Amino acid sequence: MDILKKIEQHRETEERLKWEGTFADYLELLKERPWVAQTAHSRIYNMIKDAGIEEVDGLRKYNFFSNQLFGLEEALERLVEEYFHPSAKRLDVRKRILLLMGPVSGGKSTLVTMLKRGLEAYSHTDRGSVFAIKGCPMHEDPLHLIPHHLRDDFYAEYGVRIEGNLSPLNLMRLEKEYGGRIEDVIVERIFFSEDRRTGIGTFSPSDPKSQDIADLTGSIDFSTIAEFGSESDPRAYRFDGELNKANRGMMEFQEMLKCDEKFLWHLLSLTQEGNFKAGRFALISADELIVAHTNETEYRSFISNKKNEALHSRIIVMPIPYNLRVSEEEHIYEKMIHESDVSDVHIAPHTLRVAAMFTILTRLKDPKRPDIDLIKKMRLYDGEMVEGYNSIDVEELQREYQDEGMSGIDPRYVINRISSTIIRKEIASINALDVLRSLKDGLDQHPSISNEDRERYMNFISLARKEYDEIAKKEVQKAFVYSYEESAKTLMDNYLDNVEAYCNKSKLRDPLTGEEMSADEKLMRSIEEQIGISENAKKAFREEILIRISAYARKGKRFDYNSHERLREAIQKKLFADLKDVVKITTSTKTPDENQLKKINNVVARLIDEHGYNSTSANELLRYVGSLLNR
Template sequence: MADLNNFERVIKEDRAARESKQWRGTLLAYLEVVKADPIITKLAHARIYDLIISSGLHSLHDTDDPRTKRLYKDEPLKVFNFFAEEFFGIERTIAQIVRYFHSASLKGEESRQVLYLMGPVGSGKSSLVERIQRGLEQIGFIFAIEGCPMNEEPLHLVPRHLRREFEKMLGVHIEGDLCPVCRYRLKSEFNNRYEEFPVIARNFSKRNRVGVGVVPPVDPNNQDTSVLIGSEDISKLDQYSEGDPRVLELNGALNVGNRGIVEFIEVFKNETEYLHAMITATQEKVIPAPGRHGMVYVDTCIVAHSNEAEWQKFKADHTNEAILDRIVVVKVPYNLRLSEEVKIYQKIIRNSDFRAHVAPHTLELASMYAILSRLEPTAKCDLMTKLRLYNGEEVVEKGRTKKIDVQELKEDTKREGMSGISTRFIMKALDNALSDNVTGNCINPINVREALISMTKEGDLPDDTRKQYLE
C-alpha cells in the first residue's frame, strides 16, 4: 500500500509540474510576454548556440594534466560542458561546430548554410546531432501559434505594415510569414482579428515531431518530396478545391523541424533533385508547399552527415555546385589520443549491461590497437612513438627526450583519423573475449588480443590492410 501511495504521489507531482509550465493566451497576451523578455523570439541557430553555451565552458589549459598542456601548448581551445561528458578527443571538431552556431546565431552567412558532418563510421557524427536534439527537448518550451502544423512564431500574425512599429515597441526583429493554413484560419475563423488568435507553449519533442525533424535516406527509385515538405490530403479533395489550404498536410521533416533542427541521415544517398528543397530552406529560408500553395517560410538548422566516400563522390560532380556552395563541412575524425579512447570504452561499458570484470590494461591494449590503425606512417618516428606523442607523453630514448613537434606531425598527414578501426569493432572484440570466458566473467589483455586477431583475420578487409593491422 505504501508503494502505491508513493507511485501516486510521484505521478501527481509530475503532472502538477508539467501543468504549471503550460501557457495559453492570445497574441495580445503574448506581446506582453515578449516585451518583458524579447529573447524568447530568437531564431533556431541562436537557440541552439545559447543551449550549448548555457552549460558552461572552460579553457583546455585549465587542467592539472601535464599531457594536455604539452599537447595543446598555446592553442586557445575551449571545452564545452554540453558535450564534455559524452565526447572525447574531438575538441577541435566540437569547437568548429560551436563556431558555426555562433556565426549563424549572429545571422551571418552561415545561418543560411547547411552544417555537414563528414567522417568514418562510428566516429560520433549521429551522436553529436542526437546530443543537440536531446538538449532541445530539455530546454523547456517555445511559444507557437495554436493549431499551426509548423508551430510557427506568433509574431508572424502581425501585419507587415505594422511590423516596424511593433519592432520598436518590443525591441525585436520580426522575420517570416504565416503558413497557408494559419493565413486561411486568420481570415475564416477570426475575421482577420489577429490579436485574438490563440498562442500556446509547446515543448520540443523528437517523438511528437515538434521542432525536431529527421530525414532518413530514401530509396532512389521511390523518392517522394512529401518526406520533406508534406503533401495534400487526397481524401479532402472531393470537399475542397486543390488550392484550398485545408487540404494541406504540412508534416514533412522541414515543416516539423521549424524553430529547431532537421537531421539528414546519410544525406548524399539521396538523389540531387531531392536535395533542392534543402537549398531554398537554407538560402531563402522558404520551402515549397505541396500543390499550388506557393512558398512557406521556415526557420530551422539543417545538419547533415555521411561518410567520406559519399562526400567525395558528390563533390566530384560539378553539377552539384549550387548545393556545395551552401555547405559548411566539419570533419569528424576518429579520436587519436590514447587516454581519451579509453574513456570512450569506459563510457560505453558504463551505459551498457556489461558487468564483467575488466582486468587492468585491457582497455588500454584495445585502445592502442584502434589508434595505431588510424595513424599514418611517418619517417620522423615509428607509429608507437607517434601514438605516445599524440597522447601528450614525453618519449625518452637512450636517456634523451625525443624532440618531435606534434603539430608538425599532424600537418604532414592528410587523412589521419579518417580511416582505421572503429569503436564498434573494439566493443565487438570485448564482447567476443567475454563470450570466450563466460565462466570467469572477466576480460583481460590476453583474451582481448586473441579476439582482435581473430576478428581482423575474419574481417572484410583488403589483404594489405589486414597484414598491417595484424603486425
C-alpha cells in the same frame, strides 16, 4: 520515492510549464524575455553555451558534449565556433546545410542525437522556451503575424528582427477565425519532441521510385478536399512533411547524399531563402537547422558530380574524425561497456587502455620527423610527458596531416571483439592478452581491411603487447616493492645523503667504521639511470632534489619516499631490478615454499586492494610477469 510518485511529479511539472495567451499577452512576455523570439540556430548555440564552456590547454571544451563524445574537442570547437556561433548571429553561414563528414562509428549520429535530445530538454527551460500560434501544424512563430510594413517599427520598439511570412493556413485562420484581429490570435508554449514530431524531424530516403516528395513538404488531405473543394485551400492540405514538422528546431537528413535529386532541390531555397514550395501555395517560411551526415567516399563521389554544383555552395562540411587520444578512447569503451549487459564482467586494469593503444595506432599516420616513432606520437597526443618534446612538437605533428583520424579501426569493432572474448571465455574476468588475441583473430574476418592494412595492424598488436609488457612489469613491481617498503625507504635515505654530500662537496661518515668517505657515485647513478637521467643532466637533477628538500624543511615538512614522483619511480625500478631474481623465482615456481607463498599472497592482496584486480586477474598477471622475466 517510487516510480508512480515520480510520474505524478513529472506530470505536475509539465502542467506548470504550459502557457497560453493572446498575441497581445505574448508581446508583453516578449518585453520581459526577448530571447523567446530567437532563431533555431541561436537556440541551439545558446543550448550548447548554457551547459558551460571550459578552457583546457587552449581548447574550448563544451560540457554539453562531454558525457557522450570523447577526444573530439578540436572538431567540436570548430563546429560550434565556425557554424553555430556565427549562425546564431544571423550571419550567412546559417543559410547552409550542415554536413558532418567522418568515418563509421566516429560519433556523427551520436552528435546529432545529442542535439535532438538536448533541444527537447532545453525547450522545457526558461532560456529555451518556444512559443507558437496555437493549432498550427508547423508551430509557426507568432511574430509572423506582424505585417511587413510594421516590422521596422517593431524592431525599433522590441529590438527583435522578424524573418519569414505567415503560412497560407494561418493567413486563412487569421481572416476566418479572428476576423483579421492579430492581437486576438491564441499563442501557446510548445515543447520540442521527436516522438510527437514537434520541432524535430528525421528524413530517411528509401526507394526513389516509391518515395514521394510529400514526405518532406506535406500532401493533399483527401478526407477534406471534397469539403473545401480546392487543392489550393490550405485546409485541404496536410502540413505534415518533415520540413513542416521540424520548423523552429532541426531536421536530420539521413543519408542525404544517397537521396534522389528532387528531394535535394527543396533544400536549396530552404537554406538560402528560409522557405520551400509545397502544393499550390505561396512559398512557406521555415526556420530550422538542417543537419546531415556522410562518409568521405560518398562525399567525394557527390562533389565529383557536376549536377550537384548548386548544392556544393549551400553545404558547409564539418569533418568529424576519430578520436586520437588513448585515454579518451578508453572512456569510449567504458561508456559502451557500461551501456551493455556485460558490465558485471571483471575487466582487468589496463585491458581497455591496451585495446585503445592498438586502435589509436591504426588511426595515426607515420610522423615525417625521423626522431619520432608512432609510439612516441601516440604518447604525445595523449598528453604524456616524453623527454625532449613539448606542446610545440605536438602542434607540429598535428599540422603534418589534415586528414589524420579519418581512417583506422572503429570503436564498435573493438567492443565486438571484447564482447566475443567475454562470451567465449565464459568466465567473469578478462585481461589485456585476451583482448589482444581476440583483436588479432577478428582481423581475418573484417571485410573492409585490405591485406596491406591487415599486416600493419598485426604489427600494431605487437606494439600494443610490448607496451602492455612494460605496464604489467611496472604493476607487479609496485606491488612487490610495497612488500619491501622498508628497503625502499632505506635506499631513498641513502641516496638523499649522497646527493647532499655531492651538492655541498662534503664527506659522508661510514656508520660502522666512522671513516669519512666521498659520495657514492655508483649508487646515485644506478638509481638515476632507471629514469633516463643522463650523465650531463645528473648535476641539475641532484640540485633540484636538494632545493625540494630545503623547500620542504622551510615549511616544516619532511621530504620522504612519496615527495618526488620521478625519484620514487627510480627507487622502485632500482629495487625491482635488485629483486628481479626474487620475483622471478617467486612468480614462476610451481611449488612455492611457505615464505614464497606468503610473498605471493601479499602481492596478490596488494593488487586486489590497491590496483583494482580480482583474484583471477591478479594471479594471471603474476604468472605472466614471471614468464616475461624468465625469457
